[in-house]
Amino acid sequence: MDSRCFQxxxxxxxxxxxxxxKQYILSLIKYYVNAILKxxxxxxxxxxxxxxxxxxxxxxxxxxxxxxxxxxLYPALDYALSYINHAKSNALQYKKRADxxxxxxxxxxxxxxxxxxxxxASGHRDTLEEDLKNFKTGFEACRPMTFSKYGSDxxxxxxxxxxxxxxxxxxxxxxxxxxxxxxxDICSSMLYSGREYADKTxxxxxxxxQYHGTEYLGAAHGLCAILHMMLxxxxxxxxxxxxxxxxxxxxxxxxxYLSLQDKxxxxxxxxxxxxTGRAKRLVHWCHGAPGAVYxxxxxxxxxxxxxxxxxxxxxxxxIWKKGLLRKGPGICHGVAGNGYAFLLMYRLTGEERYLYRxxxxxxxxxxxxxxxxxxxxxxxYSLYEGVAGxxxxxxxxxNPNSASFPxxxxxx
Numbered sequence: 032m033d034s035r036c037f038q039x040x041x042x043x044x045x046x047x048x049x050x051x052x053k054q055y056i057l058s059l060i061k062y063y064v065n066a067i068l069k070x071x072x073x074x075x076x077x078x079x080x081x082x083x084x085x086x087x088x089x090x091x092x093x094x095x096x097x098x099x100x101x102x103x104l105y106p107a108l109d110y111a112l113s114y115i116n117h118a119k120s121n122a123l124q125y126k127k128r129a130d131x132x133x134x135x136x137x138x139x140x141x142x143x144x145x146x147x148x149x150x151x152a153s154g155h156r157d158t159l160e161e162d163l164k165n166f167k168t169g170f171e172a173c174r175p176m177t178f179s180k181y182g183s184d185x186x187x188x189x190x191x192x193x194x195x196x197x198x199x200x201x202x203x204x205x206x207x208x209x210x211x212x213x214x215x216d217i218c219s220s221m222l223y224s225g226r227e228y229a230d231k232t233x234x235x236x237x238x239x240x241q242y243h244g245t246e247y248l249g250a251a252h253g254l255c256a257i258l259h260m261m262l263x264x265x266x267x268x269x270x271x272x273x274x275x276x277x278x279x280x281x282x283x284x285x286x287x288y289l290s291l292q293d294k295x296x297x298x299x300x301x302x303x304x305x306x307t308g309r310a311k312r313l314v315h316w317c318h319g320a321p322g323a324v325y326x327x328x329x330x331x332x333x334x335x336x337x338x339x340x341x342x343x344x345x346x347x348x349x350i351w352k353k354g355l356l357r358k359g360p361g362i363c364h365g366v367a368g369n370g371y372a373f374l375l376m377y378r379l380t381g382e383e384r385y386l387y388r389x390x391x392x393x394x395x396x397x398x399x400x401x402x403x404x405x406x407x408x409x410x411x412y413s414l415y416e417g418v419a420g421x422x423x424x425x426x427x428x429x430n431p432n433s434a435s436f437p438x439x440x441x442x443x
Contacts, residue, residue, distance in 0.1 A: 033353070034357070035313070035356060036314065036353050036354065036355050036356050037356075037357060037395070037400060037401065038355075039351065039391075040395075040398075040400075041391045041394075041395075043351065043384070043388075044383065044384035044388065049390065051431075056393070056425050056429055057100065057429075059396070059397070060104070060422055063418040064095075064105060064422060066418060067088060067091075067412045067418065068110075070411075070412055071088060071412050073085055073113055076117065076118070077121065078121060079117065079142055080118070080136065080137050080138060081135070081136045081137070081141035081145065082136045082137045082187065082416075083409075083410035083414070083416055084118060084121075085114040085115065085117050085118040085121075086114070086115060086118040086145050086146075086414075087413050087419055088114045088413070088414065088419050089110075089112075089115035089118065089146075089149060090414055090419075090423075091414060091420075091422050092105075092107045092108070093108075093111045093145065093148060093149055093152065094422075094423050095107040095426065098426045098429065100426075100429045101426055101429070111149045112149060115142070115145055115146045115149050118142045119143070122139045122142045122143070125138070125139055126139065126165070129172035129175075129178050130172070130179045130188065132171075132172040133172045133178060133179075133183075133190065133192075133193050134187070134189075134193075135188075135195060135196045136186060136187045136188070136192050136438070137187045137192075138188055139165070139169075140169045140193055140196055141192070141196060143163075143165040144162075144196040144199065144200055146158070146162040147159050147162035147200065147204065148203045150162055151204060163200075163208065166196065166200070167209075169193050170213055170216070173190050173193055173217050173220060176223065176224055176227065181242060182242035182243060184225065184240045185240065185251070185253060185256065185257065186250065186251060186260075187252065189242075190217050190220060190221045190224075190257075191221065191256050191257045191260045193217065194214065194217055194218070194221075194260040194263070195438040195439065196438065197213075198214075198260075198440060198443060199438055202440065211265050214264055214265070215265060215266065218260075221257060221261065222281070224240065225238030225239055225240055225257070228240055228241060232246075234246075234302070235287065236284045236288075237279070237284050238257075238280055239284075239302065240254060245301050245303065246301050246302035246303055247300065247301050247302075247318070248288065248291070248298060248299055248300065248301055248302060249313075249315075249317055249318035249319060249322045249323070250316055250318075250321075250323070250325065250326075251318065252317070253318075254284070254288055254302075255288055255298075255322060255323050255325070255326040256322065256326070256439075258281060258288070259326040259329050259439070259441075261281055262281070262330065263440070263443055266278075266281075285326065285330050288323075289330075289338065289339070289342055292323075292342055292346070293312070295312075295345075295349050296347075296349035297314065297346070298312075298323050299312070300312075300319070314349065314353045314354050314356070314369065315356070315358075315363065315368070315369075316362060316364065316368040316371070316436070317363050317364055320346035320347075320350055321368060321371070323346055324346050324372045325375065325436065325441055327339050327346065328343060328376075328379055328441045329441045331379070332441065332442075340379075340380075343376060343379070347372050347373060347376050347388075350369050351373075351388050354369035354372075354392070355369075355392065355395055355401075356369065356405075357405055357406055358406055358408070359405050359408045359411070359416070359417070360396055360418055360420075360421045361408055361415055361416045361420045361421065362414070362415055362421070362423070362436065362437065363415040365408070365420070367420055367423075367424035368436070369392065370389045370392035370393060371424060373385040373388040373389035374389050374427055374428070374431055374434035375434070375436070377432075377434070378431070378433075378434060378442065386431055389428060389431070390428065396421065414437065420437070423437060
């Protein structure tokens with residue numbers, strides 16, 4: 032028995048038609064949302080962030096508001112406002128801290144970004160402007176090369192996460208909400224930070240980063256999400272004017288990362304693994320192939336080279352075999368997060384095998400084996416660890432042609 036995952040009990044796609052049972056998915060959504068409402072009280076959350084706090088639950092309700100199939104199941108906008116307002120009340124005490132103003136998934140930036148979109152949906156223009164003003168304080172805070180002693184560039188608390196919020200706000204509220212030049216300033220800081228660290232440590236690639244002293248490679252803390260956020264920028268839009276040096280450093284770093292894919296389709300957790308020979312390979316969004324797919328997909332769209340699509344196929348084949356995680360249903364290190372990789376591939380290729388796989392991962396959540404043997408996360412109703420993220424996955428199964436892992440958009 033594999034200690035990290037269940038054995039996949041399903042045959043792979045055999046070419047038959049794929050049926051999306053919308054009523055079944057809606058019943059699961061109601062089951063999980065009822066559990067969230069029963070077991071969470073807004074006043075119990077001491078932090079409020081997107082990762083495991085009230086802002087993440089507010090994001091789930093916002094996603095419900097925006098989905099025609101589920102928007103009428105609950106007074107979702109009212110719930111979104113309730114959860115996000117409490118998150119903002121907790122955020123007040125951290126407003127003076129620069130690292131909080133930058134932190135997206137685990138800090139104030141994410142709280143204010145989600146509040147801005149909820150404020151817009153509810154017609155509260157004054158609150159929307161105040162939320163955006165608070166979010167934009169992160170630009171000044173992100174400018175110093177090192178604003179956090181733990182690492183200033185990754186997705187949970189660093190520049191890459193702040194950029195993911197910028198892109199998301201422009202998608203949600205309009206392309207001029209966050210100016211392009213402000214985004215490119217952050218990209219430049221992130222690029223120079225990576226160069227400086229790579230030079231200092233004699234890294235085998237042009238750009239490298241650390242978080243808490245570890246040279247992570249995955250999506251949650253490491254290289255691949257940082258590179259993904261730079262690829263999303265105007266530097267890589269058609270006809271963009273990017274210097275040869277910037278282009279080369281980013282492209283060579285992506286291709287170095289690609290070279291680390293093993294024969295099974297996975298990636299190391301950290302650069303140090305190459306020296307130590309540590310064989311640990313995690314199949315999580317946070318570390319491993321399920322997070323790498325977003326960089327690979329973006330690279331394929333930008334550079335139009337088959338090697339990135341080939342790597343995607345290998346990665347998602349591995350996720351099909353090893354992605355039914357025992358850690359639970361969440362999106363950071365759980366079954367729903369791994370299922371999102373198939374939805375990405377379905378959007379990218381239109382191949383029904385990937386929609387089939389995504390639906391089977393959903394189906395596995397209801398099996399007795401999973402219910403009795405999967406671990407209960409520390410924050411079981413949260414966005415990244417718990418079932419709030421699972422609800423987002425289920426909503427995206429209803430509209431797979433527009434599915435997107437939270438804040439990891441590729442098709443922009």
